[in-house]
Amino acid sequence: MPRTGRLTTAAALLAAISALATACTGRAADSATDDPKADVTLSFWHGWSAPGEVQAIEEGIARFEKAHPNIKVEVTGNMTDDKINQALRAGGDKAPDVVSSFTTDSVGQFCNSRAFADLNPFLHKSGVDKTKVFPKTLLEYTQFKGNQCTLPLLNDAYGLVYNKTAFAAAGITEPPKTWSRFVEVAQKLTKADASGDSYEQVGLMPTFHGYETTPMRLAAQWSPTYFDADGRSNLSRDPAFAKMLTAQKDLVAALGGYEKLERFRSTFGDEWSAEHPFHTGRVAMQIDGEWRAPMAKEAGVGFEIGTAPLPVPDDQAADYGKGYLSGTVVGIASGSKKQNAAWELVKYMTTDTEAVVAFANAIHNVPSTLAALESPDLKVTPELRTFLDIARHPKSGTTPARADGGTYQLTFQDFAYAVEKGGVADITAGLAEVDRQIDTDIAKAE
Amino acid sequence: MSPWLIGFSVFFAYPLLSTVYFSFTKYDGFRPPAFNGADNWSYVFTDYPLFWPAMRNTLWLVVVMVSCRVVFGLGVGLLATKIKTGVGVFRTLFYLPYLAPPVAATLAFVFLLNPGTGPANTLLDAVGLPAPGWFTDADWSKPALTALALWGVGDLMVIFMAALLDVPKEQYEAAELDGAGAWARLRHITLPNISPIIMFAVVTGVIQAMQYYTQPLVAGKVAAGVIGGSGQQLEPGYPDRSTLTLPQLVHNLGFQRFDYGAACVVALVLFALSMAFTALLMRRRGGLIGAGR
Numbered sequence: 043m044p045r046t047g048r049l050t051t052a053a054a055l056l057a058a059i060s061a062l063a064t065a066c067t068g069r070a071a072d073s074a075t076d077d078p079k080a081d082v083t084l085s086f087w088h089g090w091s092a093p094g095e096v097q098a099i100e101e102g103i104a105r106f107e108k109a110h111p112n113i114k115v116e117v118t119g120n121m122t123d124d125k126i127n128q129a130l131r132a133g134g135d136k137a138p139d140v141v142s143s144f145t146t147d148s149v150g151q152f153c154n155s156r157a158f159a160d161l162n163p164f165l166h167k168s169g170v171d172k173t174k175v176f177p178k179t180l181l182e183y184t185q186f187k188g189n190q191c192t193l194p195l196l197n198d199a200y201g202l203v204y205n206k207t208a209f210a211a212a213g214i215t216e217p218p219k220t221w222s223r224f225v226e227v228a229q230k231l232t233k234a235d236a237s238g239d240s241y242e243q244v245g246l247m248p249t250f251h252g253y254e255t256t257p258m259r260l261a262a263q264w265s266p267t268y269f270d271a272d273g274r275s276n277l278s279r280d281p282a283f284a285k286m287l288t289a290q291k292d293l294v295a296a297l298g299g300y301e302k303l304e305r306f307r308s309t310f311g312d313e314w315s316a317e318h319p320f321h322t323g324r325v326a327m328q329i330d331g332e333w334r335a336p337m338a339k340e341a342g343v344g345f346e347i348g349t350a351p352l353p354v355p356d357d358q359a360a361d362y363g364k365g366y367l368s369g370t371v372v373g374i375a376s377g378s379k380k381q382n383a384a385w386e387l388v389k390y391m392t393t394d395t396e397a398v399v400a401f402a403n404a405i406h407n408v409p410s411t412l413a414a415l416e417s418p419d420l421k422v423t424p425e426l427r428t429f430l431d432i433a434r435h436p437k438s439g440t441t442p443a444r445a446d447g448g449t450y451q452l453t454f455q456d457f458a459y460a461v462e463k464g465g466v467a468d469i470t471a472g473l474a475e476v477d478r479q480i481d482t483d484i485a486k487a488e
Numbered sequence: 489m490s491p492w493l494i495g496f497s498v499f500f501a502y503p504l505l506s507t508v509y510f511s512f513t514k515y516d517g518f519r520p521p522a523f524n525g526a527d528n529w530s531y532v533f534t535d536y537p538l539f540w541p542a543m544r545n546t547l548w549l550v551v552v553m554v555s556c557r558v559v560f561g562l563g564v565g566l567l568a569t570k571i572k573t574g575v576g577v578f579r580t581l582f583y584l585p586y587l588a589p590p591v592a593a594t595l596a597f598v599f600l601l602n603p604g605t606g607p608a609n610t611l612l613d614a615v616g617l618p619a620p621g622w623f624t625d626a627d628w629s630k631p632a633l634t635a636l637a638l639w640g641v642g643d644l645m646v647i648f649m650a651a652l653l654d655v656p657k658e659q660y661e662a663a664e665l666d667g668a669g670a671w672a673r674l675r676h677i678t679l680p681n682i683s684p685i686i687m688f689a690v691v692t693g694v695i696q697a698m699q700y701y702t703q704p705l706v707a708g709k710v711a712a713g714v715i716g717g718s719g720q721q722l723e724p725g726y727p728d729r730s731t732l733t734l735p736q737l738v739h740n741l742g743f744q745r746f747d748y749g750a751a752c753v754v755a756l757v758l759f760a761l762s763m764a765f766t767a768l769l770m771r772r773r774g775g776l777i778g779a780g781r
Contacts, residue, residue, distance in 0.1 A: 124743060131517035147721060155518040155746065251713050308624050309604035449745060452723045482535045
């Protein structure tokens with residue numbers, strides 16, 4: 043074949059492939075024309091896997107099916123965001139219609155990519171005023187740039203769970219409210235083991251690999267602003283981040299140093315097992331969600347448990363009671379052909395007070411609607427009361443949704459790992475570099 | 489059209505050309521791909537902070553892990569052909585670990601090398617040697633992965649055993665008559681005779697190292713304590729990006745960030761590196777085989 047002929051063939055092949063690839067990935071615009079009164083089977087994916095949680099979901103679905111005899115729901119549990127994303131992109135008959143995700147961090151990505159349908163038209167059609175149904179912070183983390191592509195399905199508040207018996211033994215009468223007192227208490231509760239190289243008990247496992255002790259949850263106590271009004275990353279310009287990182291680095295040093303603590307942490311087991319170090323008395327205070335106290339009780343711990351909000355910086359003592367909020371979200375796949383029926387399920391799960399309260403009671407979570415928070419049917423234990431108060435606190439915060447999902451948080455988290463290890467000499471300069479990276483990643487994702 | 493051409497087009501040419509095409513587009517799997525020039529290439533090489541650490545780690549594994557595996561596999565193969573009693577038990581002991589699924593084998597190694605509770609460090613402590621952090625220490629995580637690779641060296645042992653048993657005995661007898669010692673026999677008879685097999689082990693080892701994904705990912709996640717939970721996320725590569733490899737980046741960019749364009753760039757880099765290494769080794773192959781003649 044002559045040279046020009048080969049080139050023409052190659053170019054034609056490339057063009058054909060391009061056209062094919064483009065054609066294969068085109069998607070119809072969001073539309074919902076299905077009849078919600080017709081007989082239909084919905085596919086619902088969720089992430090819960092513990093038997094009690096799965097049972098709670100199934101009971102909720104059974105109540106929904108009883109109220110909507112024309113809608114049958116096929117439930118699939120133990121789904122991660124990775125699997126959900128793959129299935130939504132693959133589409134087809136096997137893809138889910140309704141999806142719930144544990145990761146509020148993914149909401150920006152879900153909304154930006156139009157993986158989930160905008161629920162605003164459905165809310166409007168059903169006469170649901172979302173601002174009167176859901177707390178403001180929860181609405182914040184379930185939408186992106188006005189696209190309400192998910193709704194809250196229960197809420198998680200983060201606070202302090204502590205061993206009251208260990209507190210009494212150390213002569214500590216109340217949970218610490220300020221950061222400086224927190225450091226003192228953590229030190230008092232820390233006991234070296236016989237060798238002196240490790241611990242019999244730590245007051246707190248402060249490193250950012252310690253289960254729920256993430257930089258974002260700790261940063262909430264400093265009330266940070268992640269992005270400025272123009273949407274640019276604000277970490278180096280808001281002193282809250284540098285102050286939090288410095289305080290945390292000092293706490294790590296006060297409790298024995300990064301290496302010694304990490305070596306001790308490597309002896310911990312699975313966060314969700316009965317052998318959690320808080321349950322076994324190896325950690326006296328745990329930064330955790332509302333589920334930890336009931337889980338510890340179910341594990342049969344031999345000490346009294348207390349809960350409290352996380353301490354605040356000394357200069358923000360008046361704001362004691364605030365904390366970090368996130369939670370499970372639920373949305374409708376934009377590729378679903380049964381969106382009106384799917385909306386009936388989503389509406390029921392997220393706005394029906396009885397359904398929300400029953401589910402919250404069953405899995406020990408904070409309810410996600412204003413009505414459910416006030417419901418007399420809500421089983422409020424003294425431990426849960428703390429987290430309900432954190433959820434209601436006007437200065438409790440969350441991490442904003444962005445087009446790159448949780449990538450900006452991972453960039454910050456990676457930097458925080460380096461700081462706590464002592465690998466960063468100038469935190470503010472390092473945060474400026476983090477800002478640059480975050481802005482680059484978000485610009486690429488948008 | 490010949491069956492070969494169909495297979496080549498469907499399983500090689502089309503995927504490769506598609507990857508090249510997507511590497512020049514912004515594509516998240518939902519919105520149609522949009523041409524964005526060299527943005528993805530520029531992002532991966534200059535703005536993606538995980539790329540160069542992953543490249544360094546992958547090259548480290550290609551050079552160190554593959555060398556160690558080939559040398560150790562050959563050593564075990566030689567021993568298996570030399571020992572007189574208990575050879576069956578010996579072969580079984582070295583081959584069985586190879587059958588372990590990669591995830592299970594990695595979990596077992598994270599447990600064995602746990603710096604706080606693992607038997608390896610308990611033993612090192614008992615004999616007064618320093619106990620490393622293994623998978624929790626950036627300086628030790630790749631040696632720990634290499635140890636895991638050596639543990640599963642059974643496949644190479646079998647291949648080398650077969651090659652060693654094929655070396656003509658008369659060559660050894662003639663060398664012995666000439667007064668050649670064990671080292672001289674190994675260098676001048678054994679190695680030249682099995683050089684094609686060594687080359688096979690090196691080339692396949694390099695390709696495996698280029699595709700090294702499961703073990704470093706599992707080890708990093710388990711050692712970091714993030715094996716599931718209420719939506720916790722973690723950049724791969726714990727500790728300090730030391731277990732990050734290029735295939736993990738393809739997954740991270742493509743299936744976590746849904747930046748298929750950038751993922752295609754990394755995939756193409758991986759492809760180019762594999763081709764370069766293989767071509768280089770195949771050029772050397774002629775010399776090695778020639779030495780055996």
